[in-house]
Amino acid sequence: MDLILKGGWIVNENGRERADIAIAGETVAAIAAPGALDDLSAAETVDVTGLHLVPGAIDMHVHFREPGYTHKEDWETGTRAAAMGGVTTVFEMPNTHPPTRSVKELRQKQDCAKKACVDFGIYGLMAEDNVDELEALAAAGANAFKCFMGNTFGNLPSPSTGAMLEGFEIAAKTGLRVSLHAETASIMAWRQAKLEAAGLDEPLHHIAARPEIVAIEAVARAAALAEWTGARIHVLHISSAGELRPLAEAKARGVDVTGETCPCYLFLSTEDYPRLGSVIRVNPPVREPKDAAGIWDALMSGVVDMIATDHAPHTPEEKRNPRIWDADCGFPGVETQMPLMLTEVAAGRMTLEHYVKISSANPARAFGMWPMKGRIAVGAHADIACLDLARREVIAAERLHSRGKITPFEGRETVGAPIHTLVRGAFVQRDRKMVEGMAGHGRQVTDIQRMPAPAPRNEDQSLAAILSGAAGTAAAPKAEDAA
Template sequence: MFDPEDLDADLSVTGHVVTSQREFPRGEVRVRDGRVLAVRGTPSDAPAAERVDAGGAYVLPGVVDPHVHCLSHAGEGIEAATRSAAAGGVTTLLEMPFDEAGPVWSVDAFRDKRAAVLREAHVDVGMYATVEPGGQGIAEIPKLAAEGAACFKLSTFQTDPRRFPRTPDGEMLDAFAEIARTGLRVCVHAENDEIVQRNLARLRASGASGPLQHGLSRPPVAETAAVAAVLEFARASGVHLHFCHVSTPHAVDLVQWHRRTGTSVTTEVCPHYLTLTEQDMVRGGARLKYNPPLRTPAETDGLWHRLRSGALDMVASDHAPWPLALKQRDHVLDNASGGPGVETLLPLVAGAALHERRMTPRELVRCLSTRAAHAFGLGDRKGDLRPGLDGDLVILDPDAEWTVDGSRLRSHAGWSPFDGMRIRGRVRCTVSRGEVIWDGDSVRSAAGRGRFLAPAPFPAPPEEDG
């Protein structure tokens, strides 16, 4: 009987193969015409044009990073951010809509950015859109969905009235209802604007200026109050909801309650909330200024517990590559929030998960690839190693140790929030649609090889076997 696994392959990769459901300590992934042809429990002698032997290293699905800002600062750009992604094992990213040039909330802006993706990207890119406050943006939602928006991003907090505005509650509820009609997911930056703005005014009036003032301006209740309100909006509208960069375990618990009552909602956490705490700001200052802020060690432990149990769905970098000049102002509150992170996402999380937090490799695959792909309509192509899916994979040496040096990463930022951190886990090879784009030393792909990804109707996520 004809066996498709015996077909000639363009690429064969052998090693410790890990999918969302199974592990093969000496397995093989075979790729043909850019798609996975077969995943075998033992290597075959079937022909392959190119062979890569990972030895005992892990062969994982390419990482799906659902939260990247390529253009929050024009000095980065899509080319640099996706080049950095390739070096970090990220083969798919979802690009945020709040750009320095202005938000992506019109069809023209979306088309312009999509054209830039096709010119510049090294890896495959899906795109967020957003909704212009004031009411007029609601009518653009179905048009942007038709253009291929993967999801919509809204904020309960106003960073800037033009570039990153707050959506008032009534408009947010209307937007949720319209987005629900598209079947797409809405993603929310959840911090209560009134609580934060009041605290910022008080702190500035007090004259205090140390780095810990940032955390005091945004206490956990600012996040959880916003999460609770937005969950009710999602419950009322029936929209698929996603919370960006959750920093408190209690926020995850609120989400879990709503899930049990039928609300469609997913969550992400970021590496900085899993590896740094508020006390690190004493050392790192405004370099470690994030919104929401870093939390206590107890909250970090609580986030790991929820990630390990599956209550937290996925990990995202929230790559925001500000130049250091925007992170070195005298008062911590005057500095930009966020930092570069797409290239360090996989090694940081894998190192801690596998060596310190007792997560299995399959659990790692689910939170770094599979769940994000399914949440954003890409599960028919991305997020796992399975015949028919895109041939995206990464070789991770779980025992290789290295020290982060942001000046050597591929982002134009030239620094990292994790500078000087010793990591156990290194990306040895990245493959995108069957093409080796990172060989462990250099990016081998050319700008413009990445594809724009429009979402498909959400398939049912795979059952997880514990």
């Protein structure tokens, strides 16, 4: 054995047990009662008595800003922050510069990701002008697609519903999930222009430009397109109680749709705008207390499947602006998600098992990484966060490992933290300090990703089928010519 973790509590989504873990290479080789592995020889044995060992978190929504915006973040700093936060796999978004819209840009991003400390997936962009690139992106190793139905950082144009429909038809054939920034661009552009013209530029006007109807409409529209095409979809950063209804209804109809929320939508509300000012600006916006309450309920009931972060770092100067429209949207989150959520476990709001489900098991299933990730089990990757559930820390931007040294959670005390983080059997964070020399240890999950067989619907009515049929008809000889 390469490593034995001795004396800890192993916690999966369905229960916990006190056991020793033996790791050989990248995977868990044995799990046994305390002391049962004492006769095994191992390169190293680590006593984790008193710690709870959970599958490393899988964050389906991060922006590491490279290429193009490395003054905000790069793949090494972003994945160091992930490792410090107990996150062992991340999926990185395509709104970099250039955006990840073709195989050329995908290869460029894969080259940037060679610095990663944790495992990763890479989103390919689904936009108006690159629908013809989607199959090639999937074949080249994109792990999912991202569709910006609403405007956000990078100002990528939102695709028309026609382009989305064709994109969904293609995505259905690949089997890859389409993650959605589900806000309706035209409503937001109209309202923001009116607000700006009236000189309304306070932090709360950001919500006025993006009322919850933009999310309600976008989720309902995307679900209808997914139902018709058979595409798998994922609703990103759920921010409102209103969008939970079309999400739940789509699930009830059998649409393969999952949803995530982020800590800012659970722990912050309109009550925090006066205190935080432009620091709180994020897309979609943090909303009212009733929205946070509804999302909490949905996260516990399963309507919302997982917790993610939308890790979106900027410099403090880019975040602080007296005019809300000029403040960059988003903030770091990949390092603080686990301590924030473990604080709720300590308070009795959820069990640690449920936290494992929403932070690791559900993301692994939805994006095809199960059973290699999302669980601590023999044969699975040894992606493990070793937790001290009683450890108290205070969130401070200056101590974040991200380049984005600003957070709306500044000064918040947390209870519970990952003491060690292992990625495929190797310590990348140990004793609350980064293990140096681990840049490049991270690996793209393409080799283990196994999406279920695609089940496209209405194939004969897809645009590709119609165009193919038209081409065949044009090429066929006329009856009189044949005669």
